[in-house]
Amino acid sequence: MDKKELLSLYNININELINISSEITKNHFDNVIEACSIMSAKTGQCGEDCKYCSQSAHNHASIECHPLVDLETVKRAAESARANGAVRFSLVTSGRRPSDKDFSEILKMVEIINSISGLTCCASLGILTEEQMKQLAESGCVRYHHNINTCKNYHPSICTTHTYQDRINTIRLARKYGMEVCCGVIIGMGETRENRVEMALELADINPESVPVNVLTPIKGTPFEGYENKITEDEIVRTMCIFRIAMPKAQIRFAGGRSMRLSAANQELCIKAGVNGVIVGNYLTTAGVDINNDKAVFAKLGKVLAV
Helix, strand or coil, X not given: CCHHHHHHHHCCCHHHHHHHHHHHHHHHCCCEEEEEEEEEEEECCECCCCCCCCCECXXXXXXXXXXXXXXXXXXXXXXXXXXXXXXEEEEEECCCCCCHHHHHHHHHHHHHHHCCCCCEEEEECCCCCHHHHHHHHHHCCCEEECCCECCCCCHHHXXXXXXXXXXXXXXXXXXXXXCEEECCEEECCXXXXXXXXXXXXXXXXXXXXXXXXXXXXXXXXXXXXXXXXXXXXXXXXXXXXXXXXHCXXXXXXXXXXXXXXXXXXXXXXXXXXXXXXXXXXXCCCCCCECHHHHHHHHHHCCXXXXX
């Protein structure tokens, strides 16, 4: 579909839109929801100036920063994630990219995660060099996570220390070395509906296996701390439908902000519409959803967790 067609669909009756996206989901997926978990392996003091982010040194959010965690901490977190139903576990670090010293430790962490039965390692380590990406792939990391965050046209309003193209180049490197791609966005940052359609089309062009959709959690001390009303719940549900329609075969994943920005009823509508992946446990600097709550909702909707 093109931009005009997707914008037109945005405007139709919400129940009709959900039915369209739900039917597309049924044609490509079964009733399984995949759960993944993320760990902030290094938090804060990031030199990038992303306006939404509490970890940016350019902003003034009050968070607890820490250097790279040790191997035993990663092992315990990964084992706990697996026990809670996660089949993927992602290492996430703040900053443009890890130092050589940290990167060497991260490669060891990948091996530890992959040694846990039923768990697959993913990583979100910023704008890696080609050599780093090559080594990461060789270490056994299966999937690389790197969001576009927003569309190309709106990116300069979000960040100035790196470009949209820097992100695209990073995604291409992950593909070059055989890794799957997890690439999504943050909605509710002041973008227009047209911008959201552009996000959907740009993501469709990237063709990621997984598309995490975050809803901005306005954090005090960031430039977006007052952005609570930049997107409505109805618009969030419609956006999930549009993403499914634009990307029939991608896994659309609930990510940050869903419990704070969406009612339980609207979360259920999103799952009906095509959300078939979730992040379980906490996010990087905000609280997540209890896995038992998710399981109860999935059972109500006739869904089951991947094992």
